[in-house]
Amino acid sequence: MSKAPTEIRIGGFGGQGVxxxxxxxxxxxxxxxxxxxxxxxxxxxxxxxxxxxxxxxLSAEPVLYPYVAKPDTLVVMSQEAYTKFSPDLKKxxxxxxxxxxVQPDDTIKGIKSYxxxxxxxxxxxxxxxxxxxxxVGFFSAISNLLSEKAAKKAITASVPKGTEELxxxxxxxxxxxxxxxxxxxx
Amino acid sequence: MTNKxxxxxxxxxxxxxxxxxxxxxxxxxxxxxxxxxxxxxxxTPSTEVVERFxxxxxxxxxxxxxxxxxxxxxxxxxxxxxxxxxxxxVTSGPGFSLMMEHIGLGVMLETPxxxxxxxxxxxxxxxxxxxxxxxxxxxxxxxxxxxxxIALSPNSPQEAFDLTIEAFNLSEQYRVPVMMMxxxxxxxxTEKVIIPKAEExxxxxxxxxxxxxGEYLPYKPGPDMVPDLVKxxxxxxxxxxxxxxxxxxxxxxxxxxQDQLVRRLMDKINKNADKITHLEEDGTEGxxxxxxxxxxxxxxxxxxxxxARAEGLKVGHIQxxxxxxxxxxxxxxxxxxxxxxxxxEMNMGQVVLELERIVKGQAQVSLVPHAGGMVHEPxxxxxxxxxxxx
Numbered sequence: 001m002s003k004a005p006t007e008i009r010i011g012g013f014g015g016q017g018v019x020x021x022x023x024x025x026x027x028x029x030x031x032x033x034x035x036x037x038x039x040x041x042x043x044x045x046x047x048x049x050x051x052x053x054x055x056x057x058l059s060a061e062p063v064l065y066p067y068v069a070k071p072d073t074l075v076v077m078s079q080e081a082y083t084k085f086s087p088d089l090k091k092x093x094x095x096x097x098x099x100x101x102v103q104p105d106d107t108i109k110g111i112k113s114y115x116x117x118x119x120x121x122x123x124x125x126x127x128x129x130x131x132x133x134x135x136v137g138f139f140s141a142i143s144n145l146l147s148e149k150a151a152k153k154a155i156t157a158s159v160p161k162g163t164e165e166l167x168x169x170x171x172x173x174x175x176x177x178x179x180x181x182x183x184x185x186x
Numbered sequence: 187m188t189n190k191x192x193x194x195x196x197x198x199x200x201x202x203x204x205x206x207x208x209x210x211x212x213x214x215x216x217x218x219x220x221x222x223x224x225x226x227x228x229x230t231p232s233t234e235v236v237e238r239f240x241x242x243x244x245x246x247x248x249x250x251x252x253x254x255x256x257x258x259x260x261x262x263x264x265x266x267x268x269x270x271x272x273x274x275x276v277t278s279g280p281g282f283s284l285m286m287e288h289i290g291l292g293v294m295l296e297t298p299x300x301x302x303x304x305x306x307x308x309x310x311x312x313x314x315x316x317x318x319x320x321x322x323x324x325x326x327x328x329x330x331x332x333x334x335x336i337a338l339s340p341n342s343p344q345e346a347f348d349l350t351i352e353a354f355n356l357s358e359q360y361r362v363p364v365m366m367m368x369x370x371x372x373x374x375x376t377e378k379v380i381i382p383k384a385e386e387x388x389x390x391x392x393x394x395x396x397x398x399x400g401e402y403l404p405y406k407p408g409p410d411m412v413p414d415l416v417k418x419x420x421x422x423x424x425x426x427x428x429x430x431x432x433x434x435x436x437x438x439x440x441x442x443x444q445d446q447l448v449r450r451l452m453d454k455i456n457k458n459a460d461k462i463t464h465l466e467e468d469g470t471e472g473x474x475x476x477x478x479x480x481x482x483x484x485x486x487x488x489x490x491x492x493x494a495r496a497e498g499l500k501v502g503h504i505q506x507x508x509x510x511x512x513x514x515x516x517x518x519x520x521x522x523x524x525x526x527x528x529x530x531e532m533n534m535g536q537v538v539l540e541l542e543r544i545v546k547g548q549a550q551v552s553l554v555p556h557a558g559g560m561v562h563e564p565x566x567x568x569x570x571x572x573x574x575x576x
Contacts, residue, residue, distance in 0.1 A: 023376065027205040030378040037205075039376035064489040065564060066375050066482070 005059035011081030017132030022054030032150030130170035137171035141178025194387035209234035215350025222248035225262035232304035256281035260288035274300035290329030292363035307558035317370035318558030319532035334455035337365035339481035355390035411454035459511035473502030490567035526574035530554035
């Protein structure tokens with residue numbers, strides 16, 4: 001990766017596993033890929049029931065300033081999170097969204113956007129709950145920042161015991177879908 | 187007796203690379219240091235420390251009691267210590283205020299323990315979920331009477347782990363409550379934390395007396411001005427009191443005993459300040475401006491210094507991992523060599539007062555204040571650096 005850090009915001013509503021997806025991305029990058037990742041999250045009243053978010057900074061060097069103001073990449077899993085966080089996305093940033101839950105408007109110019117029916121994929125796997133891991137897979141494929149191996153290790157280490165296989169399948173689904181999209185658009 | 191360092195009890199050491207927030211890392215540091223008793227009253231943004239401790243207790247053989255309030259929490263840990271455990275309590279601003287009387291008692295009884303304060307914006311209820319560094323003077327002088335204290339301030343989850351171990355070690359070595367001053371940003375920030383093997387973690391063991399029962403005097407100081415402890419039940423006669431006391435631990439109500447005791451309580455910290463000091467220095471040799479910082483603000487300062495150096499300015503950095511005692515000796519060495527000191531703090535100017543007192547106008551001292559709720563913008567610190575070099 002380039003020397004400049006990559007700043008990511010992940011948004012959704014409480015209960016979707018937004019924070020866990022941030023933890024998995026940060027853990028993969030820092031623990032298993034051996035670089036640096038700082039995760040912060042909103043702890044205020046806004047995090048209790050409405051649009052919640054996790055911010056991750058991925059960097060080859062230790063991260064000094066810990067907060068994300070203008071993310072390079074925005075991952076959204078709810079319309080409210082899209083409305084709240086999309087105005088902060090960098091001008092040439094990347095938007096990843098769950099296409100059945102988010103309807104982007106045309107107001108943001110210059111960004112690249114990629115969508116995925118992650119809820120449907122999760123339902124096909126038997127658990128709607130793994131939507132967030134499908135999104136992690138999708139993010140890994142599009143961003144090309146995490147090694148596939150590191151992402152898988154981070155998932156195995158972070159999800160509840162007994163659900164590892166299901167979550168790895170969810171990751172694979174999102175990852176393969178993302179890779180196909182990238183191949184098509186390049 | 188001054189003790190030799192030993193290695194950590196492997197039972198409390200979660201060796202490996204972890205992705206932890208500062209609160210959890212602080213808890214792991216305490217466990218690695220041998221802390222097995224925590225009494226606390228949960229309060230944002232410190233709750234995760236005790237949450238993790240209570241979950242880890244069954245694995246390490248520790249005990250957590252959720253007390254009725256912070257006053258009770260801060261006295262319960264002394265009971266734990268005098269019964270032989272290493273102990274801490276954990277809180278944030280409002281709870282820290284309630285603990286003040288007992289911090290003084292801990293100083294008077296010379297009870298080794300750790301007070302963790304994950305600082306949030308104040309005064310009063312303030313900003314429960316947002317950071318501040320405005321309890322630094324309270325940590326030093328919040329209780330009544332004259333005393334000196336030790337306070338540390340980490341800037342990352344890794345330092346929260348490392349410095350919590352150091353806090354316990356210093357508390358055991360100098361027999362004083364040690365203040366572990368995190369802030370909400372560090373407490374809730376998740377980063378890589380490397381926990382070494384138990385045999386690589388150095389622990390200062392409790393200073394148990396070698397005197398025979400009948401010969402032991404609970405407040406007779408050793409050559410380093412610190413008295414030795416006993417284990418309850420080992421057959422020693424012992425008495426502790428918050429009243430001014432002699433070497434036997436019995437109350438003596440006169441100015442001579444008061445003078446001896448208060449001087450020793452202060453001297454054991456002040457005269458050992460050089461040993462207690464822990465600094466991280468970067469580029470101070472040849473610097474025209476030195477930024478002095480602690481806690482989360484040191485990271486923002488480092489960013490500002492990078493920006494200043496990119497513009498060709500000669501700027502050094504001192505991060506105080508131990509804030510109290512303040513590193514007066516090192517600052518005095520730098521005073522004739524630099525044009526200015528810049529001190530960013532997430533308060534309206536607290537530790538900078540000590541810096542000004544030491545510098546005595548022999549170099550410029552610029553405070554970069556911040557009322558809390560958010561870290562500084564690096565540009566603001568950069569501006570202060572530039573202004574101080576004009």
